[in-house]
Amino acid sequence: LKVRLKLARGGGGRSCREGRREAMPPKKKVEEEKPGAWLLGRFSKNLKVGLVGLPNVGKSTLFNSLSKSHFSEAANFPFCTIDPSETRAFMPDERFDWLVKAHKPKSEVQPYLTVVDIAGLIKGASKGEGLGNAFLSHIKAVDGIIHVMRAFEDDDVIHAEDTVDPVRDINTISSELRIKDMSDLTGIIEAHMKKKTAEATKTPQSKKRWEENLASYEKIMKWMEDGKDARNGMDIWSNHDIDVLNDLQLLTSKPVLFAVNMNLEDYKRKKNKWLKKIYDWVQANAPGAAIIPYCGEFENDLIELNPEETEAKFKELEVTTALPKIIRTAFSMVNLILFYTSGPDEVRAWIIRKGYKAPQAAGVIHTDFERGFICAEVMAFDELKEKGSESAMKAAGRYRQEGKTYEVQDGDVIFFKFNVTTAAKK
Numbered sequence: 001l002k003v004r005l006k007l008a009r010g011g012g013g014r015s016c017r018e019g020r021r022e023a024m025p026p027k028k029k030v031e032e033e034k035p036g037a038w039l040l041g042r043f044s045k046n047l048k049v050g051l052v053g054l055p056n057v058g059k060s061t062l063f064n065s066l067s068k069s070h071f072s073e074a075a076n077f078p079f080c081t082i083d084p085s086e087t088r089a090f091m092p093d094e095r096f097d098w099l100v101k102a103h104k105p106k107s108e109v110q111p112y113l114t115v116v117d118i119a120g121l122i123k124g125a126s127k128g129e130g131l132g133n134a135f136l137s138h139i140k141a142v143d144g145i146i147h148v149m150r151a152f153e154d155d156d157v158i159h160a161e162d163t164v165d166p167v168r169d170i171n172t173i174s175s176e177l178r179i180k181d182m183s184d185l186t187g188i189i190e191a192h193m194k195k196k197t198a199e200a201t202k203t204p205q206s207k208k209r210w211e212e213n214l215a216s217y218e219k220i221m222k223w224m225e226d227g228k229d230a231r232n233g234m235d236i237w238s239n240h241d242i243d244v245l246n247d248l249q250l251l252t253s254k255p256v257l258f259a260v261n262m263n264l265e266d267y268k269r270k271k272n273k274w275l276k277k278i279y280d281w282v283q284a285n286a287p288g289a290a291i292i293p294y295c296g297e298f299e300n301d302l303i304e305l306n307p308e309e310t311e312a313k314f315k316e317l318e319v320t321t322a323l324p325k326i327i328r329t330a331f332s333m334v335n336l337i338l339f340y341t342s343g344p345d346e347v348r349a350w351i352i353r354k355g356y357k358a359p360q361a362a363g364v365i366h367t368d369f370e371r372g373f374i375c376a377e378v379m380a381f382d383e384l385k386e387k388g389s390e391s392a393m394k395a396a397g398r399y400r401q402e403g404k405t406y407e408v409q410d411g412d413v414i415f416f417k418f419n420v421t422t423a424a425k426k
Contacts, residue, residue, distance in 0.1 A: 047351075048086070048114040049330045050142035054169050055119075057150035058261040058296035063087065063117035065299035065323060088112040091331060092324045095381050095411055096349050099342045102389070111338050111349035113331050116142055136180050140249060144334040145256045146326070147173065151274040151293075152263040166260065167277050174229065174285065177251040182224050185248065189217050216244040224252065231255060232287070255333045257290040258282055259326055267295035268319045290329045294322035337410035340381070341365070358406040362416045372420030376402045381411035 051059040067087035091111045100108055118138045139145065149166040192214060199210035219241060223233050229252035230245060237245065245253050258278065266272040270293065282289055299321060302310055314320050335354045339361060340347065352361050363370030378400045379393050393399045408414070 047143040047334045047336060047353075048116050048141070049144040049146055049334065050116040050118045050139055051148055052118050052139060052145050052173065053148035054150070054172065057148050057169065059148045060085075060117055061296040061300050062148055062259065062261070062294075062326075063115060065296070065303060066115050066327070068303055085117040087115055087117075089115045089323075089327050091327045093338070093349060095338075095385075096340065096347065098381075098385060099340055099347045099413070103342050103344055103347055105342070105344055105347045107346040107348075109346065109348040111331075111351060113327055113336075115146075115330075118142075136177070136251065139177070139251055139254075143254065144330060145254050146330055147256055147258045149258055149260045149278065151260050151272050151278070152266070154263075166274050167281050170258075170278075170281060174252075178224055178227070178229060181230070181248075181250040181252050182221065185217060185221055185224075185250075188248070189214070189221070192217065212240055213244060216241045220245065220248070220250075229253075229285070232285075255289075256286055257292065257326075257329050257333055258286075260291060260293045261296045262293055264295045264298050264317070264319075267293055267298065267322075268317070290333070292322055292326050292329060294326065295319075299323060337408070339408050339410075339412040339414050341415070342413055352408065354410070356408050357404060358402055358408060358414075358416075359404055361408045361414070362418065365416065368420045369416050369418045372418040373404065374417040374419055376406060376408075377415040377417065378402050378406070379413040380409065381413055384413055 051063055053059050063085060066089040089112060091113060093111050096108075096110060116138065147170060149170060150164060151166050153164050192210070196210065200207045216238075220230060220233075223236075224230065230250045231253050233241075260272070260275065260278060262272050272293070275291075275293065279291060282291055298317075298319070302313065302321060305313060310321075336351055337354045338349045338351060340349055342348075350361070350364050352364055356364075358376040359370045359373040362373050362376065379390065379398065383398050384390070384393055387393050387396055387398065390399065
């Protein structure tokens with residue numbers, strides 16, 4: 001695991017107050033997290049999730065609700081979205097709100113998730129049907145997928161397959177993504193075979209690398225030929241397989257969640273004739289993935305309302321929005337966490353991949369912070385909230401200084417110290 005090993009090794013630095021920390025009680029042993037599909041992807045600081053589904057299942061309506069705008073045209077015919085629309089969906093965050101209230105800063109920068117509205121796929125998209133190749137390339141560019149599934153009947157909203165059947169729809173989507181992956185991999189294997197003689201005559205190492213890559217290609221191809229998605233093979237993929245998968249960027253390697261679009265009545269009672277079938281399909285084909293019911297029509301109605309009107313609507317209908325849950329789940333699905341910088345000038349939430357060491361997290365703010373990293377002054381948010389202030393944290397001995405090997409935790413409030421002679425001082 002190229003990414004995981006890099007994070008596990010970290011730097012060789014020592015904590016700024018190592019002596020003090022030795023007196024602290026030993027930390028509880030934490031069971032190592034099982035590798036997830038988030039390991040199969042670009043190691044980037046700007047992660048995106050894409051809304052994927054058949055035409056007219058509610059993708060653009062959900063996108064508009066997430067962005068609180070009518071940026072993406074929601075029209076009642078296939079392919080109303082061709083070029084992918086992109087927005088920032090701001091994430092409700094009580095920790096951020098508390099820090100803002102405590103500091104009353106001049107500037108606030110909320111946490112957000114970048115969401116892409118991808119046009120509806122149809123059967124045959126992997127072979128170019130319905131502008132399919134362009135749409136599939138848009139999916140390739142995102143890091144995680146929100147499958148939008150239609151589980152409501154409405155004669156006024158046409159369906160690409162004439163009838164509503166979300167399990168049939170998700171089978172269609174999954175098959176098209178897998179067929180496209182297999183087609184791409186076939187071409188890669190063919191190109192790889194042409195290099196056999198050249199690689200064999202270079203060095204023993206190049207021959208061995210060629211053979212290892214071929215073995216991984218064939219292993220991945222066999223897995224998909226058996227009707228399985230790449231993300232579901234984490235138990236059998238070797239470190240080298242994962243390196244290969246990261247290079248391939250397969251559509252079926254991306255982590256997924258399922259947003260089930262229901263009518264308001266079904267959403268209110270949390271029941272629907274398709275929910276059990278959807279649950280069974282997800283357990284069999286995407287174990288561990290989240291299923292989140294929502295009502296697209298209801299969420300769309302909330303767009304133009306102010307906060308007071310929104311709360312009144314919740315009370316009137318005895319129901320609340322599902323968007324915060326969708327955003328938070330998508331955020332964690334691609335293995336993101338937040339840390340904060342806070343003060344009278346600015347309170348800001350910074351988005352990083354889980355597993356970042358302190359210098360890497362500092363580099364998200366500015367490359368000079370990582371290059372000249374000295375140490376990180378850290379407060380755990382829950383403790384800060386309990387104590388009430390930075391001075392109280394210091395008085396309680398809970399204002400910590402951490403070195404290069406410290407793994408940043410979700411909710412850390414951090415002040416970085418660095419020294420780069422060519423950079424402006426912080």
